[in-house]
Amino acid sequence: AMDTDLSSQDRKDLDKFIKFFALKTVQVIVQARLGEKICTRSSSSPTGSDWFNLAIKDIPEVTHEAKKALAGQLPAVGRSMCVEISLKTSEGDSMELEIWCLEMNEKCDKEIKVSYTVYNRLSLLLKSLLAITRVTPAYRLSRKQGHEYVILYRIYFGEVQLSGLGEGFQTVRVGTVGTPVGTITLSCAYRINLAFMSTRQFERTPPIMGIIIDHFVDRPYPSSSPMHPCNYRAGEDNGAVYPSVEDSQEVCTTSFSTSPPSQCVFTVTKAHFQTPPPVVTDTLKVPVMGLAFSHQLSSSRLSYQPAALGVGSADMGYPVLFAGGLNAAHPHQLIGPGKEGGVPPVPSQPAHGTQADQERMCTPLEGVHYSAATPSSSEDTETVSNSSDGKCGSPHDLLETIFIRKVGAFVNKPINQVTMANLDIPFAMFASKNVELEDNDPMVNPPESPETESPLHGSLHSEGSSGSSTGNTHDDFVMVDFKPAFSKDDILPMDLGTFYREFQNPPQLSSLSIDIGAQSMAEDLDSLPEKLAVHEKNVKEFDAFVETLQ
Amino acid sequence: VPFSSRCCGPSSAGPAMNCRAEVLEVSVEGRQVEEAMLAVLHTVLLHRSTGKFHYKKEGTYSIGTVGTQDVDCDFIDFAYVRVSSEELDRALRKAVGEFKDALRSSGSDGMGQISLEFYQKKKSRWPFSDECIPWELWTIKVNVVNLANEQERQICREKVGEKLCEKIINIVEVMNRHEYLPKMPTQSEVDNVFDTSLKDVQPYLYKISYQITDSLGTSVTTTMRRLIKDTLAL
Secondary structure, three states: OOOOOOOHHHHHHHHHHHHHHHHHHHHHHHHOOOOOOOEOOOEOOOOOOOHHHEOOOOOHHHHHHHHHHHOOOOOEOOEEEEEEEEEEEOOOOEEEEEEEEEEEEOOOOOOOOHHHHHHHHHHHHHHHHHHHOOOOHHHHHHHOOOOOEEEEEEEEEEOOOOHHHOOOOEEEEEEEEEEOOEEEEEEEEEOOOOHHHHHOOOOOOOOHHHHHHHHOOOOOOHHHOOOOOOOOOOOOOOOOOOOOOOOOEEOOOOEEEOOOOOOOOOOOOEEEOOOOOOOOOOHHHHHHHHHHHHHHOOOEEEOOOHHHOOOOHHHOOOHHHHHHHOOOOOOOOOOOOOOOOOOOOOOOOOOOOOOOOHHHHOOOOOOOEOOEEOOOOOOOOOOOEOOOOOOOOOHHHHHHHHHOOOOOOOOOOOHHHOOOOOOOOOOHHHOOOOOOOHHHOOOOOOOOOOOOOOOOOOOOOOOOOOOOOOOOOOOOOOOOOOOOOOOOOOOOOOOHHHHHHHOOOOOOOHHHOHHHHHHHHHHHHHHHHHHHHHHHHOHHHHHHHHHHHO | OOOEEEEOOOOOOOOOOOOEEEEEEEEEEHHHHHHHHHHHHHHHHHHOEEEOEEEOHHHEEEEOEEOEEEEEOOOOOOEEEEEOOHHHHHHHHHHHHHHHHHHHHHOOOOEEEEEEEEEEEEOOOOOOOOEEEEEEEEEEEEEEEOOOOHHHHHHHHHHHHHHHHHHHHHHHHHHOOOOOOOOOOOOOOHHHHEOOOOOOEEEEOEEEEEEEEOOOOOOHHHHHHHHHHHHOOO
């Protein structure tokens, strides 16, 4: 008869597997968004530290963040580990791109062998994760990060929060592994309405306003949109459901037995132990812990050059919604979303729920910690701790930030027209720079249709894309009106744009006009039979030529 | 293009052993064939390779470590992960190269398929030779398209990249079903289940084959000549 209860050794092993699986999952995801190609070596002799028989490097900061988020607990029903990937532009706007969720559901597979089948299937799941992390849209975005934007990650533990992904987000399942205590599920929910901007030609009518509105709706309270409908409280029924997971440096040397299958021998040797940290077993404390998490969560920059981005410490972190928090202190909204009043005043009480709704939580700005995670982990640049300020930089910093806007391509108004009254549209780099004031807003005043449709209608500064009627990769935006790059019409009476418009439609070549064309065509046709005869004589040469082409 | 899977009937091995078959279809430009095939084959083999087994006394064994690396495609807006094994990569490139050459020299149609089959060896007594019993068969149907200009090629780069993303997701779905896998073998049986010839990784025993669909049956030159004559017969 099958022993249905999990032996204590199996239970310990399973917990350990799940813990290290969670840590490796985070490593794979974060490393896949660093913007570089990953390469690890195969080794025929087991080194003893390669969990799941896969060579996955451990970036120390990432492990640290993951352990902090988990705080000695394991993914369980209703308590998922989530890795949120977001994009932050050089102007300080940020947007969530993906949420990777490691979840546990209640479906148990009592008969599965922990030390053998579960372990191997977790290994397979990690391989699937390696593959899937390269096929979601954020991968290509992350490979191009550095100048215009960076990719950030955030790890949280608790209820899954998908509301920041906008409407119509898609989900891809990486895989599941059944265990005697539940089924582990790994999936990714990703935003789709920004994806096309970096990977495709920019279309003429993208839902730009839709994106902005999407992103800046009131964030719902954390409990309102979980991935699973029920909020499972495990506490009393199963006794000590969340034992502490020993925080030890464990070496995993797995041995498997082949004979006979029912006697699996699994040995895990431990290199050395550390004293386990205090145990968190009381699930009723979880909401409080959740709030505490929110203050500790760090947004880590990946491959980030501080010099390239914004100004001042106020630029770091959560610029848009931080400014919302300043509403209380400053009546003038400094940086707002595209529509007035899109950001509600921050509630004085933190939102209920275990979930860290980070942008809100961070307004009190205690213990907010930003750290840079670079692959070399050689420096900890830009560690901005705002706790000393007690507020988000100073309003003065933010004012300065606005005025020091760079006047780059496609901006044709002098800098002093950029005032506090201007509504700065986030992700402006993805939007038409002309849509800044309401009277230029195409939604309000539809533009006149441009005179001609030309292949250069998009950016003249096109980055290597072929001549289609739309823009290019980073500098994509909708050209409502034709304003060429690097041209200012207050300098010369005739600027590049005017020149281009005038000479856009040269007269037709005479050889293409019908009369002359018809005449020469008739001549050509008459001479054809002769030419054919000549070619037929030389057919062998042509055949030989074609052969060389193959 | 649908992604289908079905199970073959029982083989001659005695108790019914299903060979599941998965079919993927892609339409690519000629110069994209190699990269697209390698992407799919490497993704499958990533999931079907383990570290090297080291058998110890008492019938236990330990498993080596599999490294992975990112590969960027030159002709497709796409990247994939493969096992870090130069031997394996060479073997796949050789097979895919032959397939590509066969496609090119076949005719202007450009249709063919390449198959990756995982099998187990069943030793038979003399005078019978060993049986190869397939347990998983991946078939990639390829349709080669010809494009007229650079703009179309650019679009093709992106579209094929997106299609390959879908294929990777499909492959991972199949892998996640946790269907039949050969039992972990004893030391004496390991060569009937795994390819132990590589020095750094150990894929399941596999073989790659291909066939070219050549409906025209005529060489390129005669077709072209006929075309030119026909169109200019004024």
